[in-house]
Amino acid sequence: MAQLYLQLQAKLMRDYYRDFTKYAKGRKPERKVAWVTAFTPVEILEALDIEYIYPESYAAVIAASGKEQDLLRESEKGGLCRDCCAYSGCYNGALSAGTAPRGLPPRPDVLIATNNQCNTLPGWWNLLAQDYDVPLIVLDYPGEGADREQAFSYVTAQHRELIARMEELSGNRLDDGRLERLIQNSRDSVAAWKKVVGLLPEKDIEPTVLFDGISYLITSRCKPETAEFYTAMYEYYAASPEADRGRKPVFWLGYPLWYHPQRYLKELLPDYRVSGSNYVTWWSLDYDGDEPMEQLFTAYNYTFLNLSAETKRRRLQDCIAASGAEAAISLRNKSCKCDFVSARYIGLPQVELEIDMIDREYLDMDRAGELMGILREIL
Amino acid sequence: MNILSLSGLIPEQICDTIRFFGYDGQQRISHYCRYASDYISQILEDPEIDGAVFPRTCDSSRTIASYLEECGKFVYSFHIPARQDRAAVSYLADSLRRYKTAVEQHYGTGLTDVMERTSLVNERNRALRGSYEHLPELSYSAYLDMVHGLLRKPLREQRVSDDLPSCPCPDGPKVFVAGSTQTGSGIARQIEAAGLHIVGDRLSESHRLVSSPEIPLEGDIFENIALSMLSSMPSPSQDDFSRILREDREELLRRQAQGVIFITQKYCEPYDYLFPTYRKMLDGLGIRSLRITVSGSQSENETALVVETFANML
Numbered sequence: 001m002a003q004l005y006l007q008l009q010a011k012l013m014r015d016y017y018r019d020f021t022k023y024a025k026g027r028k029p030e031r032k033v034a035w036v037t038a039f040t041p042v043e044i045l046e047a048l049d050i051e052y053i054y055p056e057s058y059a060a061v062i063a064a065s066g067k068e069q070d071l072l073r074e075s076e077k078g079g080l081c082r083d084c085c086a087y088s089g090c091y092n093g094a095l096s097a098g099t100a101p102r103g104l105p106p107r108p109d110v111l112i113a114t115n116n117q118c119n120t121l122p123g124w125w126n127l128l129a130q131d132y133d134v135p136l137i138v139l140d141y142p143g144e145g146a147d148r149e150q151a152f153s154y155v156t157a158q159h160r161e162l163i164a165r166m167e168e169l170s171g172n173r174l175d176d177g178r179l180e181r182l183i184q185n186s187r188d189s190v191a192a193w194k195k196v197v198g199l200l201p202e203k204d205i206e207p208t209v210l211f212d213g214i215s216y217l218i219t220s221r222c223k224p225e226t227a228e229f230y231t232a233m234y235e236y237y238a239a240s241p242e243a244d245r246g247r248k249p250v251f252w253l254g255y256p257l258w259y260h261p262q263r264y265l266k267e268l269l270p271d272y273r274v275s276g277s278n279y280v281t282w283w284s285l286d287y288d289g290d291e292p293m294e295q296l297f298t299a300y301n302y303t304f305l306n307l308s309a310e311t312k313r314r315r316l317q318d319c320i321a322a323s324g325a326e327a328a329i330s331l332r333n334k335s336c337k338c339d340f341v342s343a344r345y346i347g348l349p350q351v352e353l354e355i356d357m358i359d360r361e362y363l364d365m366d367r368a369g370e371l372m373g374i375l376r377e378i379l
Numbered sequence: 380m381n382i383l384s385l386s387g388l389i390p391e392q393i394c395d396t397i398r399f400f401g402y403d404g405q406q407r408i409s410h411y412c413r414y415a416s417d418y419i420s421q422i423l424e425d426p427e428i429d430g431a432v433f434p435r436t437c438d439s440s441r442t443i444a445s446y447l448e449e450c451g452k453f454v455y456s457f458h459i460p461a462r463q464d465r466a467a468v469s470y471l472a473d474s475l476r477r478y479k480t481a482v483e484q485h486y487g488t489g490l491t492d493v494m495e496r497t498s499l500v501n502e503r504n505r506a507l508r509g510s511y512e513h514l515p516e517l518s519y520s521a522y523l524d525m526v527h528g529l530l531r532k533p534l535r536e537q538r539v540s541d542d543l544p545s546c547p548c549p550d551g552p553k554v555f556v557a558g559s560t561q562t563g564s565g566i567a568r569q570i571e572a573a574g575l576h577i578v579g580d581r582l583s584e585s586h587r588l589v590s591s592p593e594i595p596l597e598g599d600i601f602e603n604i605a606l607s608m609l610s611s612m613p614s615p616s617q618d619d620f621s622r623i624l625r626e627d628r629e630e631l632l633r634r635q636a637q638g639v640i641f642i643t644q645k646y647c648e649p650y651d652y653l654f655p656t657y658r659k660m661l662d663g664l665g666i667r668s669l670r671i672t673v674s675g676s677q678s679e680n681e682t683a684l685v686v687e688t689f690a691n692m693l
Contacts, residue, residue, distance in 0.1 A: 127652050
């Protein structure tokens with residue numbers, strides 16, 4: 001069982017990084033390349049046989065390899081303020097330095113950014129567009145605050161335009177049947193992933209497994225192997241021992257710390273176990289609807305960070321309740337102001353830590369230790 | 380009705396709002412734009428203010444509603460399209476109608492003068508364009524004070540002064556002021572005190588109004604307003620850096636600027652992302668630049684010193 005799970009994981013990773021390094025400087029891969037943000041409707045790109053690369057995910061990989069400080073400094077030299085999202089600092093630094101742990105990604109033919117996650121990413125993509133002198137497409141998702149019918153018409157016009165422009169770029173025609181199958185693949189991946197997430201409160205599993213495991217739901221969600229991989233992952237971890245009830249369950253509210261070997265502050269939590277995390281639910285997109293345009297609209301207009309404050313709070317409360325957590329560790333992420341207020345009204349004792357998901361120098365460990373001590377006393 | 384509005388992207392044609400420029404508030408949110416956190420403070424603390432309207436255009440502004448959830452005041456988040464095409468105009472026109480309805484429902488009043496207000500906005504902007512064209516002859520800090528002052532008033536009381544003092548240093552090196560909304564004219568005064576001649580700006584409170592196309596009063600008024608809003612000087616939060624660079628380049632060359640002072644609030648990411656490419660454009664034109672980040676922690680003396688050093692370089 002473990003072998004199948006690891007084989008599938010290795011294949012997904014191999015496929016994703018296949019074109020890194022060799023096409024970074026001039027040589028063109030067979031397929032056209034798009035650099036996309038994490039909530040781009042990639043089903044459209046996959047259907048048109050366009051390769052897509054996720055700079056944010058790669059920044060996380062760079063930080064995990066311990067290389068982020070030099071690269072953050074490199075991008076700062078180029079004028080990018082250190083206060084900006086550290087994903088962009090890290091990735092742009094790698095582009096300037098011409099080096100990164102798994103090589104550089106193939107050069108983009110097009111840049112596609114969405115604002116259904118935050119407003120920082122389109123700014124970063126604008127900067128990349130100036131550097132690479134390639135077309136930039138910004139997809140504008142009004143979110144839950146807008147009238148549904150009005151938003152549907154606006155977003156669908158953009159999705160149709162995206163299809164037309166990507167058909168032109170790739171020289172391929174969109175096959176509606178293929179798009180439907182790819183959306184079904186995404187649904188299957190989300191369903192399989194949700195079962196994996198459901199194991200965290202019950203089983204003796206490190207959250208690290210989920211923080212790293214979700215990357216395939218980001219980079220490969222509409223590929224058929226992803227659901228297969230998550231199903232194998234579920235079967236493997238379902239056989240794990242039960243969670244140690246002697247350790248108090250806590251909720252990790254915010255991003256993983258990509259630079260940390262465990263992606264969370266395990267050393268400060270000897271008597272606790274992480275029984276839930278909201279981050280691992282962010283890409284559980286809901287492709288509800290009768291036909292592909294409606295399904296894509298529902299999935300990408302109503303991403304978690306594009307919901308109203310009230311809906312976000314309700315979802316978060318449900319997520320925390322399902323985890324059985326008795327306390328929460330809430331992260332104020334310097335890089336992600338959008339996620340600042342998710343922690344309100346959760347009805348549990350919590351500590352609030354100032355962190356950055358990429359920049360390890362940002363965290364004051366002594367202060368974090370003191371706050372954890374206070375939480376321990378409260379509990 | 381005392382609605383405090385954040386940013387020049389809030390339409391003035393629907394109803395009066397009081398434009399926010401600054402407040403010495405108590406609400407401090409770490410690593411968050413001071414401008415936005417002071418805005419939140421004023422909404423929460425100022426009993427005179429009964430409503431808030433703000434655009435959802437950056438990461439700070441998209442979370443403002445969460446902080447105001449329980450304030451009991453009118454709270455409206457305005458989604459400004461990140462595109463400028465036909466679909467965006469149509470979407471924005473619908474949003475304007477929804478905004479109007481929301482204000483009417485909350486305040487129990489009918490807003491029946493959109494056409495008249497549009498005409499007043501056209502007139503005011505025409506007058507401002509006149510002042511802006513003569514900016515090289517005028518005191519920029521006095522001009523900015525006048526703009527800030529009028530935007531705090533109801534539309535019908537806004538008068539563009541034609542009696543601004545003359546430029547204090549007409550022979551000084553010519554500079555432009557760019558960046559995010561200014562909380563006051565303090566830095567402009569320091570620039571003038573350093574002997575620099577401010578010949579133009581790219582600030583939202585000034586140039587967006589000056590660049591705003593005249594809105595036709597025939598046809599669908601909401602479509603016309605939407606088109607004008609999306610055709611005015613874009614903010615970097617509207618995701619078209621190419622257009623900003625193109626338009627600013629033309630304006631800088633037209634006014635023969637020798638330097639640009641780029642002033643931003645700390646944690647203002649749209650401008651933080653614009654800056655590297657903006658600086659590159661200026662370097663290409665041989666125009667020197669100075670970046671000032673207003674953090675609240677820097678003293679006036681420190682700012683004056685860097686401006687003086689920059690003036691000496693020019």
